[in-house]
Amino acid sequence: MSGQEREIVFENVSKFYGEVLGVNRVNLSIPAGITSLVGPNGSGKTTLMNLMTGLLRPTQGRICVLGVRPDQPDVLFRFVGYCTQYDSFPRGMTGYQFIYSYLRLYGKTHTEAGELTVNALERVKLTDAADRKIAGYSKGMRQRIKLAQAIAHWPRVLVLDEPLNGLDPLVRAETITLFRSLAEEGLHVIISSHILHEVDAISDQVILLSSGYVVAEGKIHGVRTEVEEHPMQILIRCARPSVLASHIFELDSVVEARVHNDGKGLLIRTRDPDRFYLMLNRLVVEGVDLESVAPADDDVHSVYEYLIGPDGGSI
């Protein structure tokens, strides 16, 4: 299999709605695993998802989803499932009818479609509500029935637009576990979310969007390392932070060191984390006692703030 057949590829893709920019000159290669699209409202997350599923056509550029163009729905949706953000359903249907009816479009027999429907409902824990009209579902249930519809045919690529919206904390945790297990099975799971700490917890890689442009992509750590204008923050837990600080100030690459608010650690900012970690190892060998060392801004939230800004939308 070539790289294009294993990845979701955007090549110089732009989308304009008349004169309004959707996304501009996007180049991406999305591997298997959980990829989060992060950005403020209007940054182009949904546009990107709609483009990769053929609901929108690019103004220019080329898209391939595991080697298949999005304008071939008869091939694409054999292995792609998309849970959109639209909170609307065909009228008068029960949860079971909704999933079953659209599975019949795959050419499934009555029995096959029935079995897949039951399975999908079990996976999202909606079996008890299967025979109730969707119109009477709560927001969380509607979100789950959409998810069930997207995963019912066991897709290899799952695109999820704000899938955690409206879910209560327990279901949210279960849904995240479901995403994780799907990613571990080798699926491509593309998630857009506003909830950064959840994105941080579940993502293998992130794509940061702002005003229709991809501002960063890759694994969080890699993206963070590339943000050179903001020195890396490292939190060192130790019993005597002031002693440690006196050693650390000798290093050129350390631009700031301050005792943590609780007095039990030192928060430093360095432009050369690799050199800093080496120096820290030497200190430990020399007998300085450290409890733990961890990056303090190596997460989606910090990267987002550095690249897009703290007021970059309704995050």
Added chain:
Amino acid sequence: MNTAPWSLWRAQVLAILRLEIKKNFLARRGLWVYLLALGPVVLFGGHSLVMLRHGRACDLGRDNLIFATVFQFFYLRLAVFFGCVGVFMNLFRGEMLEKSLHYYLLAPVRREVLLAGKYLAGVITTSVIFCTSTALSLAVLYLHFHPSVVEQYMNGGGLGHVFAYVGTTALACIGYGGVFLVMSFLFRNPIIPAAVVLVWESLNPFLPAVLKKLSVIFYLQSLSPLQPPVKGDWAFLAVLANPTPAYLAIPGLLLVTAAGLFLAARQVQKLEINYGAE
């Protein structure tokens, strides 16, 4: 999948029909389609009841000509016409407004197959409604005649007329369905295409021979079993100087429909989901 696309497409069209037909028949916004179809039934039923109450019967030949006039002027040009506007303009546009069209577009169905399924669902819906209405109108029209008179008429070619009326109604649904399906992709407001097509169809008698053939009513008029007895200045509206024989009129109408569906298939390929713009 490519080895047996026809069986897959057939299964997909059947799945679309299962979803669409119930929706079409039960759509709240389609209530006026039923009212249009019921109009002639009520009219002819009322006429028969009045005649029965007074113990009188009209002349069957005259009533047949009245029906032919109503069929041409109301049924084909207004009832079926606007009924098809209501059903076919909403096949895609209605789901756009309800924000549920994307479920179809996210299934492994070729857009042309989706179009075919939805179109067939529309044809079945409108044909059932209007063919039933045509048959019912004729049934209630003959209600006040003595059964022997009706039997004699049916045996003497009347049954053929009934089939011709019902068949012409079905062809009207097929023809106008194709026209309004393509219009639904070109216009957001159904009033505009309805007005444009209505004017075009009404202008048919004045058009040159070639352009006449680019309409639905031209073929339907030829297929009506009886020509309305319109005389005087307005006769040209209903009376065809040279009616096209059925063996040409039916393929002609199907060709016009096929052209509409071809254009609709091109449009559906370009269809994007942008509910915000609706």
